[in-house]
Amino acid sequence: MTLKRVAEDLNLSVTTVSRALNGYPDVSEATREKVREAARKVGYVPNRLAQALQRGTSEAVGIILPSQFGHFEDPFFLELLVGIGERLHSANLDLVVCAVPEGPAEVDAYKRLVEGRRADAVIIARTRRHDERIDYLIEQGVPFVTHGRAETATPIAFIDADARTAFRRATERLIELGHRRIALIGAPEELFTAGERKTGYEEALRAAGITFDPDLYAVTRLNERGGTAAAERLLGGDKRPTALLCANDAIALGALRIARRLGIAVPDELSIVGFDDLPMAAQAEPPLTTMRQDIRGAGARLAEMVCARLGGTAIADLQELLEAPLIERESTGLASQT
Amino acid sequence: MTLKRVAEDLNLSVTTVSRALNGYPDVSEATREKVREAARKVGYVPNRLAQALQRGTSEAVGIILPSQFGHFEDPFFLELLVGIGERLHSANLDLVVCAVPEGPAEVDAYKRLVEGRRADAVIIARTRRHDERIDYLIEQGVPFVTHGRAETATPIAFIDADARTAFRRATERLIELGHRRIALIGAPEELFTAGERKTGYEEALRAAGITFDPDLYAVTRLNERGGTAAAERLLGGDKRPTALLCANDAIALGALRIARRLGIAVPDELSIVGFDDLPMAAQAEPPLTTMRQDIRGAGARLAEMVCARLGGTAIADLQELLEAPLIERESTGLASQT
DNA sequence: CTGTTAGCGCGTTCAA
């Protein structure tokens, strides 16, 4: 059903029908009612493509899902996606999702999205320190917001957890509990957040006069499998740590599993801390101490920010650093006396 | 950059440029090359909205993400989404995702997608026995494919795991291992697959002369939290089962956790079986016996089927029932002698 | 208050 058909049925011009439906003031209440009624009855829904073409926008926001071949990604993305999607939906914007393998194909996907006018703006998640996706978007002048920061020449709109402070506080807390040999399972170093987490950890160590020990530092992908591999390495050696700080919950749960397999009691012999506070964290055995991040909320906020950006809000007003408070559960405790 | 601009630069008509770019035969090789070159140089990319409007299609497929408020969904969806997205991407189709709370809003979302001509076809996941979404799409004549079957008046295009056979075989195997008190944690009964799973389970029991005991049957949401709640109920009673068949891995992992908390040894005192074979299943402690489903592959296949459907392939040729083989790991064993 | 005209960017007749 098109505008034209509705107009013909009513013996009116398309223009009038369009205006009546879009709440223009210059149309009589009588015809407006008539039009509304008729439109409702025949189930008229405007063609978004035509609207978009006319307005010169696509009324859609794009996002790329980095699919790691053969690997199960951590649940973080789904939560974020749901948060973004719900809010965008209520703002009457579409969400166009592309799934492409991580790597050069990603930038290409954004190109297709943007240059084909399929999206007015895009969202980027899991930012890298030097992020070609961001460079490209800045160069093209495409509005975008990111989940996570990046090192860029010009400022960008972002929302991010203050992982540095969170990791500093968590490390301080572990030190307070008597831990001295605190290991860090960090994220791949190309990710911006990896540096933040490590810096927070190092700051706390330094303040306590503990020197950073490279043997107590591992790097891995942000999923459970990564956690098991890294934990195996760190816990298998002879200078075993008494505490394990993990870049996210998925890793921490993997570490927990390895500890159990190796017969290391948590928290009696080993404290473990995660990040994200996924619902599973609370249900782990023992319940996981972690730093809380409201992922779905962040997604919703990201959607709002994208709308704001499209509405012309300045980038400087769209930068949010969120606290990630430490949630102490039962996977942490006093350092064992060894 | 538009077609018109390219044409002006070349002193040609838009028509010729369009034809040159779209591989029409009636254009001289010389001009074709010239046009291609120019288009490449200025980075011309066709406006998909305009293309779509002209063609009367949107070149996009829609899918609804049912977001359960406050609940963490199982990782199944992300895998499926990635599978769908990658394949659709390579077929040059967009994937439009809507996240809406489960319930009446879902059908509305499909309506908006379809009636607003935002999607040419849609994909439905986690089908219900009587599914209003499907009824609506059939009524509207919108092409769609589903992951999971449903009870419908007319046949539909679907891909589904043969959970009935899988659950029958798994139950048979447990019986073979000496189990008689086998409990089932099933999915919510409105889901089509719930009935399939229960039927397979019952068939095996009946064949072995074991009568179905309602006290050994629980129903819950398909996530970890559901698993812990149901397992607590089933394992807390006095007529404790020796084996637990779970509707999916998320539930099974929850059950595993409860067993550990209650001090019930797996598999010595209790066998546990899941469904899906998520990567985490293999890494559980003990590694989980489960039925394997290639989720990402199913996603890819769904995408192909949607393309086929749009291409006019008959529904009858687009119905696939996939085997879900039993993967025996260490969470199952001989029934304990009690 | 309402209708006519124009144009968003593209593909596709129909003539030349």
Place this chain on the structure above:
DNA sequence: TTGAACGCGCTAACAG
């Protein structure tokens, strides 16, 4: 082999 003209469905400027 090429171009002019038209229309997809819609909104907006400009009359009346």
